[in-house]
Amino acid sequence: MSSSRSTRGPLGRTSAPHKERKEFDVLLRELAEIIPYAEKGIIFATESAVDLEQAEEQEEVIRLDKVVRECVDIERSLNFQKEALEKIKTKVEAGQEVDLVETFKSLYDSALEEYESATEDEKYFENNSYKDFRQKIWEVNHPDEAMPPLNGNEDDEIVMGKxxxxxxxxxxxxxxxxxxxxxxxxxxxxxxxxxxxxxxxxxxxxxxxxxxxxxxxxxxxxxxxxxxxxxxxxxxxxxxxxxxxxxxxxxx
Missing domain, CATH: 3.30.40.10 (Zinc/RING finger domain, C3HC4 (zinc finger))
Structure with a gap:
């Protein structure tokens, strides 16, 4: 008796053979190893910003801000890929026939499109790593002052202060x-x-x-x-x- 009860259809379609499950695990493990590098890029930019000389290095701060935002975007993109793979793996393990390529593309593109249409507040100002970057820059120049909200909303500042x-x-x-x-x-x-x-x-x-x-x-x-x-x-x-x-x- 065969150890696998799964069937194969056209190229890219599967209903849960053992080999595909192992491949999913490998892909997820590789993504889990790659994603922290985006976070390391943010940390490096943040620590670099702390060493800058206030207003004289404003251009460099702007450059680092752009780097941090790019790292946030990369991190989100990698997470979208990971989440898409996890959803497909769940379907495969449940015995559903899945077009791997088309399903991955659909899930990933949908998540990426939603992210790209989000506001600056949603993409960056609510991201802990980006907030930490901006907080450290603020502390260098205003060590005794609380940082105002990134979105400039005074109502938010009042609420947060309480x-x-x-x-x-x-x-x-x-x-x-x-x-x-x-x-x-x-x-x-x-x-x-x-x-x-x-x-x-x-x-x-x-x-x-x-x-x-x-x-x-x-x-x-x-x-x-x-x-x-x-x-x-x-x-x-x-x-x-x-x-x-x-x-x-x-x-x-």
Missing amino acids: QKESLYCPITTLLLEEPVTSKVCKHTFSKDAILQLIRRNTNVVPCPMTGCDKQIMEHDLQPNKRIERKVAQYRAESDDPMHDVEYTSIID
Whole structure:
């Protein structure tokens, strides 16, 4: 008896042979290895911006800003490819006959088209890596001032000024370690804690934050370097690790 019950149709169509499942796993693994390079590009540009001499280097800041935006675009494009492959893999494993090339192209093109039609706010100002880049530039030139909202909306600034965010992970209740923030609900967790929770629950878990009904998957998580700096600053300034002050104002 054959070990595979799948059937093959025309080129590019499949209904779940073992070979294709392995190929999906390889592609997803390769994408997972490539995507962090876009983040590294953003981090490099951010650290380079910190070393610049204020107004004298304005042209270089503009250039780096363009580099960061390009890295954000690349990262999103790679994630769209990864998400398309994951959706196709799910269909294949369910025994559905899928035209691999056309389905991938359709899913990817649709996601990319939606992204390209998004506003500047949606593409960059809500991206944690880009916000961290702009925050660091602001801190170099205005060390004692809160950064205004990137979109220039004064109402947003008023609201943000009243909000507080914890430097403690809601899962471990300890200070955040390698903080990551969910794109779907903006809550922040220690990286290892939330990843363990997600992987123990079939790759999706309700947000651990009390009162939040969003579902979180691994690809929804983004490193939050701004909060990581806040935690490092708090550790450095606090002689007592159990210090009562566990909140910091959101300023971005």
